[in-house]
Amino acid sequence: MNEIIIEATGIKKTLGRGAGEVKALRGIDLTLRRGEFTLLMGPSGSGKTTLLLVLGCMLAPSSGTLTVCGTRTSGVDKEGLARIRRDHIGFVFQSYHLFPTLTAAQNVQLALDIRHERGRKAGKRAREALNLVGLEQKADTLPGELSGGEQQRVAIARAFVANPSVILADEPTAALDGNNGRSIMRILADAAHQRERAVLVVTHDPRVIPFADRIVEIEDGLLVDTGSGEPERLHLPKTAAFRP
């Protein structure tokens, strides 16, 4: 059995107060293991993003325990949570969130810079990470001059350049066409399978299912099923799927 990277037990999260109170998560138990590619799926408002924020140490759970790479997050202050993110977690955002004034290489290098890894070595690592996502030729290009798929690949390179144990991706293919979506999913699957990262992708895009080792479905703040990545289980037409 692979090493557990993230372990969430009995996670509950209530958002808002009084009449506006929403029980976003109602007792989640979830583990993410090294080398495993997990999809978190569910309809809008089901609690996907809230769970991702909790797993990513950006939102404290109302109750339950979260352990990231052996460190329990309860009672850790904001700077401490930032340190956990910096040391163990790489993020891929739906709308890329690249820095428009920095080149692709500098965007990737930024993930090393905040870890005080600087100089030529850091620059070399950033270019190697871009090489892994097939963008070595665009290292000196500004994000505005890249396509959506290329920008997302830069964002992925930024997420794993510092060798985090886990990569959390939020709807990484939502803004991409079929070819680019497939390319992104292949890179993320490789990150899990070849580079031994735990990868969790939040999505409601059924086309990504063929890439998953495991699918976790969430509905009304509860996990409803856990199983293998089989498109048929979600009645997905084969023509609609991204092929690995």
Added chain:
Amino acid sequence: MSLVPTLASRNLFHDRLRFVATLVGIVFSVVLVMIQMGLFLGFGRMVTTMIDHASADLWVLPKGAKCFEDPSLLDAKLRDKVASVDGVASVVPLVIGFSDWRLESGELTPVFVVGADLRDRSLEPWNVVEGDVRALSQSGAVVVDRSYYDRLGVSKIGSTAEIRGRRVKVVALTDGIRSFTTTPYVFVDLKNARTYTGTFPDRASDLLVRLKPDADRDTVLKAVRAQVGEHEVLTTDEFRSRSRSFWLFGTGAGAALFAGALLGVIVGTVIVAQTLYSSTKDHLSEFATLRAMGSSNGYIYRVIIYQALLNAIIGFIIATAIGAVVVEMTAKSALPIVITPWLIAALFVLTVVMCVASAIGAIVRVVRIDPATVFMR
């Protein structure tokens, strides 16, 4: 090398219009403070120019005299008493005062007469560019500054006019002896000064005391004070300080200059704070991304402070260049702006402090960033 400077400079130069607006604010502020403080220094020098150029160790002044131009008089017989004190080398009476100068055209203009005994060379014209100061001993001889040609209706050595109905002739010309009151200084012999200012022969404005080389100044000072009764005895530094205090603070001129400088600092701080805050607000999603990636708050503060420092340095360089032009342009004016290396250094520190202080608002805003917002966009 860290990416902080790169990120900060790109953030700064990305929106050029805002960058220019920020620079205009800083430059306006620094130039305003520079000019106000330069005027302060220039004014401070101008009001003591006669004291600075007098060859005196001690000054005997009428009681309560506030400045060099004070019209009070003292008994000239004190000269003998002061001269009898051990350690005193010489005592020179000085007569000063306003008078009327009549141009050849018949027009009248006020002048400030400065007269000392020329044999002692205690206070004689300096920066003489034409003529001979020794000719002042001639009857009706005067020395004027060439910057006052128009005011005095003279154009060369030998030009004539009248002071209090007495014919005078220009025997030498100086360059740069200007009065902050805009009333031209006219140097004359002591005897003529009494005539032109209506001062009785037994009166004098001040006594300039020079000490023997081996005399102890403090000991002589005490002895002279004992001799002059109610009159005051000051060292040159004390008299300079008193004159400066009177003109700068007694008249409110210094307070006005300081108020202008303070206004400049406030305006500059507000403009830089506003533009930095606005820039930070525009880049909030980037700072939130950094925070989500696990950056420390300190890393983000460094980006903002670096932006502030870049603003400060670029703004200061431009402001200093403008200041240098202003100094050059006012060099020959009645009140030149004086910018010293110390003022430059102080202004640089002030600019940096102003810009970094301006970053506080932006930093406070960044502290409240929720990294989770990057998942909402």
